[in-house]
Amino acid sequence: MQLDFKVRQNPALYLKDPESTEVGKSIVTHSIKMIYEIGYEKFTFKKVAQEIPTTEATVYRYFENKHRLLIYLIDLYWSFMEFQVMFHLNNVPTPEEKIKKIIDILVWEDNVGQIFTEFDQKSLYYIAISESSKTYLSKDVDENNKEMLFKPYKDLCASIASVFSEYNPDYPYARSLASSIIEISHFQYFFMHHLPRLCDFSKNKNPKELEAFLESVAFNSLKP
Amino acid sequence: MQLDFKVRQNPALYLKDPESTEVGKSIVTHSIKMIYEIGYEKFTFKKVAQEIPTTEATVYRYFENKHRLLIYLIDLYWSFMEFQVMFHLNNVPTPEEKIKKIIDILVWEDNVGQIFTEFDQKSLYYIAISESSKTYLSKDVDENNKEMLFKPYKDLCASIASVFSEYNPDYPYARSLASSIIEISHFQYFFMHHLPRLCDFSKNKNPKELEAFLESVAFNSLKP
DNA sequence: TCAACAATAATAGTAATACTATCAACAGCA
DNA sequence: TGCTGTTGATAGTATTACTATTATTGTTGA
Numbered sequence: 001m002q003l004d005f006k007v008r009q010n011p012a013l014y015l016k017d018p019e020s021t022e023v024g025k026s027i028v029t030h031s032i033k034m035i036y037e038i039g040y041e042k043f044t045f046k047k048v049a050q051e052i053p054t055t056e057a058t059v060y061r062y063f064e065n066k067h068r069l070l071i072y073l074i075d076l077y078w079s080f081m082e083f084q085v086m087f088h089l090n091n092v093p094t095p096e097e098k099i100k101k102i103i104d105i106l107v108w109e110d111n112v113g114q115i116f117t118e119f120d121q122k123s124l125y126y127i128a129i130s131e132s133s134k135t136y137l138s139k140d141v142d143e144n145n146k147e148m149l150f151k152p153y154k155d156l157c158a159s160i161a162s163v164f165s166e167y168n169p170d171y172p173y174a175r176s177l178a179s180s181i182i183e184i185s186h187f188q189y190f191f192m193h194h195l196p197r198l199c200d201f202s203k204n205k206n207p208k209e210l211e212a213f214l215e216s217v218a219f220n221s222l223k224p
Numbered sequence: 225m226q227l228d229f230k231v232r233q234n235p236a237l238y239l240k241d242p243e244s245t246e247v248g249k250s251i252v253t254h255s256i257k258m259i260y261e262i263g264y265e266k267f268t269f270k271k272v273a274q275e276i277p278t279t280e281a282t283v284y285r286y287f288e289n290k291h292r293l294l295i296y297l298i299d300l301y302w303s304f305m306e307f308q309v310m311f312h313l314n315n316v317p318t319p320e321e322k323i324k325k326i327i328d329i330l331v332w333e334d335n336v337g338q339i340f341t342e343f344d345q346k347s348l349y350y351i352a353i354s355e356s357s358k359t360y361l362s363k364d365v366d367e368n369n370k371e372m373l374f375k376p377y378k379d380l381c382a383s384i385a386s387v388f389s390e391y392n393p394d395y396p397y398a399r400s401l402a403s404s405i406i407e408i409s410h411f412q413y414f415f416m417h418h419l420p421r422l423c424d425f426s427k428n429k430n431p432k433e434l435e436a437f438l439e440s441v442a443f444n445s446l447k448p
Numbered sequence: 449t450c451a452a453c454a455a456t457a458a459t460a461g462t463a464a465t466a467c468t469a470t471c472a473a474c475a476g477c478a
Numbered sequence: 479t480g481c482t483g484t485t486g487a488t489a490g491t492a493t494t495a496c497t498a499t500t501a502t503t504g505t506t507g508a
């Protein structure tokens with residue numbers, strides 16, 4: 001049996017639904033590939049268009065600008081993450097095991113995923129690490145937030161926070177701890193590979209060590 | 225008595241030392257003011273030049289590009305933070321009190337600082353929150369890192385980590401915890417004001433609550 | 449079957465951005 | 479006085495981020 005992942009994205013993210021046509025889907029998959037390769041700053045609509053190939057104007061018909069496209073991709077990531085959390089927490093009996101599983105999902109390893117997606121999951125994971133904070137670290141945050149563009153992130157955060165509260169109902173910072181664990185997982189992974197002196201995992205570059213750190217932060221904070 | 229803060233910045237950050245001339249100093253202070261107001265994305269050399277007023281080419285004589293200028297400003301921030309940590313930890317007897325003091329410094333409140341700077345400290349703090357991660361979240365990280373452009377951040381991180389190790393010499397993640405505390409302090413402050421559902425402090429927007437969260441994460445993690 | 453119409457893509461622009469290259473002024477020194 | 483070197487001003491260029499217009503295709507009803 002094959003599990004397919006598909007999300008209904010916020011229509012405010014696009015001008016024309018990229019899922020509705022082949023070109024649209026191409027724009028999404030090629031953008032992921034290209035931002036992964038050259039980074040968000042050097043990524044342009046003209047370059048993806050040439051890669052597909054189609055025209056710049058066609059890309060503009062689907063997405064208002066490259067920032068919206070980035071939010072579209074990152075929302076795809078958050079939704080995919082929440083899907084995975086939902087899927088893997090099924091039948092997990094204790095909140096302790098759930099938390100361990102969540103952390104395992106948050107930190108990428110070359111594990112064979114059972115879930116099929118049209119996009120490359122590893123590329124999207126790396127994009128999320130390097131570019132996700134750029135979606136909200138802009139002067140348009142409040143405006144974007146009103147349009148609910150960050151809902152998938154909030155939903156994932158709420159899901160994780162609810163497991164924290166299940167583990168310890170009296171813990172007062174469940175949501176802050178959830179967003180912190182998510183963000184730490186990203187930038188510690190980045191530090192591990194690029195700025196080793198800012199972390200303690202650069203000797204072995206083993207994601208398992210990062211997971212151990214995240215578990216220690218989570219469980220020590222939550223301990224009643 | 226007045227305490228003046230001045231740093232010797234990494235010469236790789238500039239083409240001509242902005243501290244050496246009045247125009248140079250103007251570029252720095254006006255850039256801080258302007259990035260605070262309109263954000264890094266909308267900030268251009270032409271705009272600062274008009275504000276000062278001088279010419280675009282003059283700004284380019286001091287800084288290679290706006291990314292280097294941003295690193296210059298953020299390094300100023302990290303150095304200033306470390307200076308404050310050094311200064312305020314003087315004569316603090318226990319590592320526990322030191323950690324509390326560090327967290328107090330990391331989270332901004334409208335406290336009157338005793339240290340004089342040419343730049344506006346509050347603006348620089350807000351820039352650090354929104355823009356600091358953009359200095360390293362780029363495809364040039366490794367190259368920039370080789371040039372030691374992130375040394376001030378690493379130094380601050382090391383200083384904080386050493387206090388953690390003083391508190392508990394057996395704790396294996398001192399540096400990761402230090403960088404995590406720094407980053408958490410930034411984005412939780414940001415969430416508090418812009419994405420309230422991602423944290424637990426938005427009701428009162430009281431920095432003291434954020435400090436309490438940071439203390440709980442730090443001390444629970446470090447507990448022997 | 450085919451004209452009318454709408455939807456989509458392709459072409460050709462424009463304004464702003466991120467730089468570069470050249471030129472002019474003047475300051476210090478022999 | 480004239481040489482030199484540094485600073486700042488002027489004027490450019492390539493790229494980016496978008497817009498407006500034109501061409502093409504596909505669909506529908508007489």
